[in-house]
Amino acid sequence: MSDPHAAPIPEPSVLAQLASSGPGGETLGRFVSALYARVPAEDMALRSAGEWVAIARDLHGFGAGRPAGAPRLRILNPEPATHGYASAHTVLQVVNDDMPFLVDSMSMSLAERGIGIHLLVHPVIGPESWMHIEIDRQSVEDFDALADVLHASLADVRACVQDWAAMREVMLRAAEAMGTRPLPVNDVVRAESQDFLRWAADNHFTFLGYREYRVVDQGGERQLAAVPGTGLGLMRASPPHAPRPVSAFAASGKRGERDVLILTKTNARATVHRPGYMDYIGVLAYDENGVAVAEQRFLGLYTSGVYNRRPWEIPLVRRRHDQIMERSGLSPASHSGKVLRHILDTLPRDELFQSSTDELFATVMGILALQERARSRLFLRRDRYGRFFSALVYIPRDRFSGDVRDRIEALLRESLQGERIDSSISIGESPLAQMHVVIRPKAGAVVQADAATIEQRVAAIVRNWQDGLRDALVRAVGESDGLRLARRYAKGLPPGYIDAVSPEIAAQDLVRAERLGSGRDLALSLYGNDGGLRFKAMRRDRVIALSDALPMLENLGLRILSEHPYQIEADGRTVALQDFVVQPQRPLADLAAARAQFEDAFARIWAGDAENDGFNRLVLAAGLSWRQVAMLRGYAKYLLQTGVPFSQAYMEETLVRYPLAARLLVELFEARFDPARDSADPARTDIAAMSLGRVLSGLNEADRAALSAAVDAVSNAVGLDRD
Template sequence: MTDTSNIDELVAPIIACLDQHLGASDLDRASVYVREFMAHVPSAERGRLPASRWAELIARQYQQLKKRTRGQTLVNIGSSELSDGDHRHTVIDVISGDKPFLVDSATMAISEFNLSIHLVVHPLIKVQRDAGGFLMALFPAAKGNEGQTESVIHFQIDRQSDPGRLAAIAQRIERNLADVSLAVRDWRAMMDKASEVAESLPSQKSPYPEAVMAETSAFIHWMIDDHFTFLGYRYYEILRTEVGIELQAKDDSGLGILGLDGPPGSRRTLSNFDPDHPKSISESAPLVLTKANSLSNVHRSGYLDYVGIMAFDQAGVLVGEHRFLGLYTSAAYNRRPWNIPLVRTNVNSVIERSIFTQDSHGGKALLHIMETLPRDELFQASPDELYELVTGVFDLQERQKTRLLVRRDAYGRFYSCLVYIPRDRFNTETRQRIQEILMQAFGGERIDYTVQIAESILARLHVIVRVPANAEPVENIDAIEAELVEAVRSWHDRLKDILVTKYGEETGLSWSDRLGGAFPAAYIEDVSPWVAAFDVENLARLESADSLRMSLYRPRDKES
């Protein structure tokens, strides 16, 4: 946030020090930049460095501005260190044309190295250059339309001294910002292509009903309406060859981050893919919504959202795929499911298949479950998968029970696992145990997770397990769930079960509630729940404060 209070008093001593670093011909232009830069430095940070050090830092940025040519992105790293009390930080300066997503994407690159960012300053400056790119003048970014807006991003990060690591950080920032440039350059063309595809769908002959084609068209228009950040597009042709079904990228069709097409004519053979029966690929609509195999380098971390739209010829034969990569926007994740084309169809399908009407208590409960599910599940699940998922959650009925609900990606690239756990059992150790079990059970290569803990008595852990290509489907979901149930159970859970088994439900639960929490941590560490059940019985049968009961036994291993 820009803070111009006391700006003249702040910049005067800094400008006075500039002549130690710049020639006389640069001082006036650099003075304009000093004001813009310091106005973007947080107030709490301005006094951390003396004027001479700010002048040195700003003069170096100004020299990079002079050096930059049109279209160039400069990343300057490690040439100076700044002291912060007892710590010294490494400086990164990124100079480029102004574009969306610059700060987010550069920050993502730095974060991949597990580095803390101590300061970010992002001034914009209007720059006038001659035909050869030589710097002629600088103006405040807010002053009219003089010159082109250029961006300077200043980071201060944990101190780094290894040249190889510094070079790797710079290369990672450059790669991310190169993707930003490609996406921004072709943004309008991708939007136009999406609009063109959407307009063509209702009139295409296909195996899908006209209403479904119209709803798919509406979904694409919904994406265009600020619900999807388009980052890449490419058209793929489906070829029927002697070796099988092959997918070939159409030359010169790529846009954005998919604009760098592979070798001309490059193909990929597809298994388990029948283009003559499109509904075997996607039963409900002529598109596939999933996650791509590649991680985003732009805007925010995570796997890219994949939207594959089928293309049919005049005979209704599937001949290709329009593939869009990008990220759903925050507006998309905040929309109610019944206001999203295609998703609303699946939502209505769940209600229609249930025994409830939409305005009944049960119907409202189903709608609430769908509204609070991870939004990616609503986008990616088929109608049948969504029904199984929603009814599985509904059947829990707020019971203190561990439950696993699994959905396999349409292309078999990952498993989406929703694990519901009693909230008082959920902690970091439990989460890690669950992730280890799921990783091993599905043969995963990578795992990602999110956690939701709300007013419900159940915590929800959403785990995405990425698996190797062509991995066989995992069918023994019940066995995996049983393993999770055992992993989540605590010492007190086991004691309660033993008491109920030995003494009946009423007595066992009563003793568990009254005495199960009375044992100290050292006792729990050393004594098994089975042995503790005898101590609970002795405690429960004491008749008065003066009563005495004794239990003599030969101790065995805790797990015996």
Template sequence: MDFATFLDHRLAALSEPLSGGGAGRMIRHYMAGMPVVDVERTDPELLFGAALGLFTFARERRPGAASLRVFDPDLDRHGWVSSHTVIEIVNDDMPFLVDSVAMELARQGITIHLLVHPVISVRRDGAGLLGDVVENGGGIRESVMHIEVDRQLPETHAGLAEHLRRVLADVRLAVADWRPMVDRLWATVAEFEAGSATITADERAETLAFLDWLADNHFTFLGYRWFGLGADGAVTDDAGGGLGLLAAPEAHVFDDTVTLAAMPLELRAFLQRPDPALVTKSARHSTVHRPVRMDIIGLKRFGPDGKVVGLHAFLGLFTSAAYTDSPAQIPLLRRKIGRIEARAGFSPSGHDAKALANILETYPRDELFQTSEEALFDIAIGILHLQERRRVAVFVRKDEFERFVSCLVFVPRDRYDTPLRLAVTTILEESFAGTLDTFYTQVADLPLARLHFIIRTSPGAIPRVDFQVLEQRIADTSRTWAEHLQSALIQAHGEADGLALAQCWGAAFPTSYRERYSVLAAVSDVDRISAVASGGGIGLNLYRPVGASLHQGRLKLYRAGNPVALSAVLPMLEAMGLVVIAEVPHEIQPAAAGAAAVWIHDFEVESADGAALDVAERRDAFHDALAAVWRGDAESDGFNRLVLAAGLGWREVMVLRAYTKYLRQAGTTYSQAYIEQALCGNPTMARTLVHLFLAAFDPKGASGNTLDAEIQLKIGLEAVVSADDDRILRRFLNLIRSTLRTNYFQTTPEGGAKPYFSFKLDSRMVDDLPAPRPLVEVFVYS
């Protein structure tokens, strides 16, 4: 059956005590307030059980007080079950109940899953027992709430209920004293008219118009208190004359840690100013209606001699109408705006005048009330000067009592996002030694987004802040990675070249790269990818990250076009004595249409034998050697380990490789792999053998002398432990001594090294050379 038929059947079956007490009418009110989707997806028996349980709870309520319970429904005890914790409230119907309860739950981080709020008319006896639920508005109107929230721990139910009771008590105080507070306002108006003879007629008229405007549905009155100013300057408060939220003598308003009676300083500061009216923010968040800091409206009382004798303080919230009305129509604000526009002196029909009017029209309304005319003029003109410029600007206003700092931050609209807002919040909190109280954003179809931060501070503890430095910090934070890169490229290459590089590569780097590397690293990469993009081949960068162990490093390999196949490059790296731990590729797509992408392969590497990598001294030789192997100018074999192990260049390694090929041709019993092992195991000896070769044949004599190399070899050979290593090293020494000449130092017509290596040997001097021995022989390696 459908739910309506089910409900009719269940209500008809109610016992006489329930049906006669209005259970059916209340349950129908309850069901009428249920969202259709919840009715359709919930078991009808559970819905009926919840409604009947709410009626049972509402049958008794102490007059003038709220009934409230927090519980986890249980089938045995309550007749229905729910996966949520349930809050039920029965109270006299009055404004602000639902939104005040909801905002208290939100303040505690509790999510509402269902809220049903029937308003019913009832008859109760003097003890608060329910007699009947009546129709047509007869009886007492009561607000009944059923709220299902996140499941709460049973031990927290009592605390949650106590918080909600305090909120309901505040709502009752504010609503009960609303009429007395409005009457007090009108009495204050009459008093002001009679006793403000020392104030100019214009000031008095504007103040009275403002008070009329407040009473015309522009201010929700939540509290009132009178402060007296003695002849000695002491401030006292009328503890027994407070209304609403300020009825209790211990109530707080100006500061949430100091009672009114102990709070004379800021009142005295206002009372000493000529303004008859005060509009400021309380340090106290409202528990009624809206979860914001409450507004304070203060009006001075003047004695017969024209001197200030006290202050009427009204606590409350500006209504939504106060925020939607044009400020040019609001008393006090219209005069402030008119003076600012007159001081600016712009032609009324000009662009600047219209822009200034729009700035003031859209300026945060609370700030319009609280900011002095002088400060507002400076800020408004500063915003005007921004015009269409896409730059960061910060405007700061300190509360005169140092309870908070108001910061307007303008950032380019396309840069605004939640991470930026959080970063700016952190900067402001650090700068002013405070904490974020609230924030507001305005993102329109303008180049700049406006962020408004209220930073809660401690009086007397706000640091001195250099606002230019603060603005620069926020500007740096708001700049995109590409913009930081552009600045770094300009600094590295000059403005013309830097801008050209930034235009080509600024937006080319993917998110994976930007998250991993700083812009300084990117500047270095831009140089290499530019070279690769224009010249082909590969680019290389061997480096050691900060914090890496001595045997660890990273290698970036750059290639235009297609990515490098790991199966092609890994054997080359392993042959050079490196073990690849991980690889991260990045595709860099230049801005030019049709331009080929450049790939950056970032390898995490370690030395295969665990020895320290001398990155600083040997990285260039490593780059040259790996590039030569990639081009095919050098073989990829174990001799390449000597580049990092011995600090040899790839052509110097080629000398040892060529002699090895000769030994193998001459019939040595040692394999090439064994000879590689012997040389790499004795890197100092391998390097000295090459130095001997260079010293012996360098036509310019710039490679040292052979005597020093011979002495080092002699000493080194004495320290070699392995007999095979000793024999192999001596064979290399013998071959170098037997060499008569070489083309190693010859160049091509273009000035480069020849693509092959040859040497001429005196065969009679070569040890263990099988017969028949030629007189001389030439060996060519390519």
């Protein structure tokens, strides 16, 4: 809702009345009315009526009396005492003869220097263009440099506009002359080339510059030299380069190919109309021997409508389109033929203009193959004149993001030694997003482009976590089961889990989760991760209460540092997963050897098959199984019943402190009482007893007494005498 107490938005008619009543009278009033006629209401609401009139009065006073053909431009940080108003921004005032491209070119010049525009008022009043532009605050010291840039932009606009008709006429004459010139091409190519020039001149090409060149002999070397007095537009005032060897000339590197037209991009960015490298149309002339002797060079920009025209509507391009359709062997009425035609229609128009038929055919057939299996692909083309690389990158649209775009641009910049990159994105109804990147290598760079390697790196960028999970599951359980698990769990994994867990670990989790049920209530995993230790527990439906898990893990010799619970959904069932970050109370010598016994012990304790006390620390400390620990626990409790002067806690701690003694006690017991043996093994028994004796001899008196009692209990239980 609007604020009923807010000041009314100044209307141009009200401002005109206000201005007419002050200095300047009706003349200023009419100017104010025209100046603000198309300013959006939300912008008008930012200032009072008095401020808008002051801005108009200051601009009108600056531009009044300007002679035709001479632009006026001023940069200021307005002050109320001097200009009648203040602004937090710097103000740019421009008055010029009205002509096309003024606003576009001024805005482009500011944007190229990273200067933002906050307000742009630009009416045409009579034969003049008036501009009030508020830009990012600039220091007074920077005014002159910025003014020079903007004056140069205005001069470029004027030169292009003044010479536009002349440049267009030169192109039409070139098209006509092409009909009778000796050319090393057949009549079809000749006619298509003529049609292309006429088509370009028919409002499909914005002319920015023109110059004519001749091949001359200097010192026995063929060189390309500008013809004096032929420059138009941007090239009228710019001095021509000194003659250069034909080998450095754009049309030289074609290895026997004969072109009538050169269609490419320049190395210079446009200063008029819109940003980007200028398009280059070169018209070649040949002598009777088929040797190139001259070039008419047109610089400019294809109009925006060109990028929406169908390939079969553009001369030269339509011929290439027909050649590719015929070469493909596909019927235009078939499904694949229609898809191929659509691919050609959706390619960047620069690719259609600049690619050879062979390059274009390889690209579109590669894109056609993507329709059957959507995946990332790179099609890399080097400009035939060596000026830039053009990369077409296709990405499954569900994988495309701003981050993916940035990373691919960085990869191409690094791989191709790019100094400047321009990119555009097209996302239509296709399952693939199309990314077109033009990379200009640094001056003097020698680039050996390895397209296959770059494509592999693009694929790695595009791959997401789910791709990695699918591949890890296939490696773990085979393609059939792996893909089945990937489909089952793909949408049921919580975002926090995906962020925290690698695809390889997740695959192991899902394989274990799949085994839950059918009498199995719990799935466990103890593993190392990033230099630390983790323990995972999975159950159907609900987690293990932390109040239950904490004492069990501590009695097994692990401290819990943190817990991360997750719920995994699949086919209507829930798997509760707890990921514990743990720390062993004593260093672990061999995690791999202890893992299975630890997981088995935890499961037995949870099921109630084993007691939950400090003896369980022997699983990790001594590498014992839960049954072996249960045997030692049983003898300890027997000793407590006989009245030994040691508590259970002391006996637990002593055995954990001397894990070798614990293992030897188990060895002594099993040597005589292993149910897998038919009878006692005297030799094994003697070795265990002797080893225990050596261990005990090195202990302090209290610990030795406690362990000796345990040895006596084991020995008596199996009918042995200890020497």
